[in-house]
Amino acid sequence: MGYNLLKGKRGIIFGALDENSIAWKTAQTVHDEGGTFVLTNAPIAMRMGQIDELAKKTGSEIIPADATSVEDLDNLVAKAVEILGGKIDFVLHSIGMSVNVRKGRAYTDEKYDFTAKGWDVSALSFHKVLQSLYKADAMNEWGSVVALTYMAAQRTFPDYNDMADNKAYLESVARSFGYFFGKEKKVRINTISQSPTATTAGQGVKGFAGFISYAEKMSPLGNATAQDCADYTVTLFSDLTRKVTMQNLFHDGGFSNTGVSQEVIEKF
Numbered sequence: 001m002g003y004n005l006l007k008g009k010r011g012i013i014f015g016a017l018d019e020n021s022i023a024w025k026t027a028q029t030v031h032d033e034g035g036t037f038v039l040t041n042a043p044i045a046m047r048m049g050q051i052d053e054l055a056k057k058t059g060s061e062i063i064p065a066d067a068t069s070v071e072d073l074d075n076l077v078a079k080a081v082e083i084l085g086g087k088i089d090f091v092l093h094s095i096g097m098s099v100n101v102r103k104g105r106a107y108t109d110e111k112y113d114f115t116a117k118g119w120d121v122s123a124l125s126f127h128k129v130l131q132s133l134y135k136a137d138a139m140n141e142w143g144s145v146v147a148l149t150y151m152a153a154q155r156t157f158p159d160y161n162d163m164a165d166n167k168a169y170l171e172s173v174a175r176s177f178g179y180f181f182g183k184e185k186k187v188r189i190n191t192i193s194q195s196p197t198a199t200t201a202g203q204g205v206k207g208f209a210g211f212i213s214y215a216e217k218m219s220p221l222g223n224a225t226a227q228d229c230a231d232y233t234v235t236l237f238s239d240l241t242r243k244v245t246m247q248n249l250f251h252d253g254g255f256s257n258t259g260v261s262q263e264v265i266e267k268f
């Protein structure tokens with residue numbers, strides 16, 4: 001690869017925890033395409049993760065921010081503009097966590113303070129990121145913001161639990177904020193609805209191994225990998241997609257439009 005699609009562009013990348021993270025692959029690919037960026041993650045994730053290694057490889061600085069804290073986000077946006085030497089062209093929101101899932105609470109037995117925390121981290125954080133960027137007037141015209149989502153927002157996957165509701169909210173924020181950001185600042189906002197992917201967050205979903213194999217067999221092109229997602233995200237950050245906004249874009253090898261596949265029929 002290497003088409004210089006992001007030459008001269010500056011960005012912020014949330015959510016690179018380890019080398020399996022979709023954000024990790026995206027950071028590497030953005031770097032290969034000539035983009036510069038700051039990396040950010042929650043302070044706790046920095047201690048657990050290997051973000052320093054990624055920062056070194058991509059010549060990036062790290063600014064810790066809890067994506068539920070408006071104060072942290074305002075600080076992140078101001079520092080990113082300062083470090084990168086100008087306004088922002090692209091932002092990746094790659095953040096998700098459900099406390100109910102972590103604690104093994106079923107969808108029919110939610111503990112609501114867990115639900116509220118998971119919603120704040122996974123869904124409202126996207127509005128907070130956008131509002132911080134908007135109020136600081138930190139985005140360049142024709143900039144692009146992408147958040148990652150999953151098809152459980154449209155169709156029921158029982159073990160996806162309250163993350164399904166969080167993703168529905170996240171996708172709605174992309175449309176609603178996309179209107180204002182588009183009209184007033186010519187910035188586009190989209191969500192990518194990605195195939196199941198073997199990452200820390202993905203593997204937290206109960207029955208993940210069955211889930212990912214089923215999706216693989218149902219998708220005419222097979223599951224989209226984290227690297228495939230990184231490549232797609234780069235196109236959305238590039239100038240080649242300037243009029244794509246307020247969309248939820250399925251990136252799943254055709255899964256979402258497949259009723260059943262021959263391989264799945266043969267299992268019965």
Ligand code: NAI
Nearest residue numbers: 015017021022042045067095096148196197199200201202
């Ligand atoms: P991951 O576990 O590598 O990334 C999740 C990230 O969220 C981590 O870096 C974590 O530190 C960060 N995070 C959690 N709480 C935070 C907070 N308060 N502030 C800032 N960051 C915080 O897993 P993955 O799969 O790369 O997840 C990225 C995104 O992709 C998530 O939105 C996830 O829901 C979405 N996605 C994942 C799929 C999968 O099967 N892995 C499928 C479809 C969407």
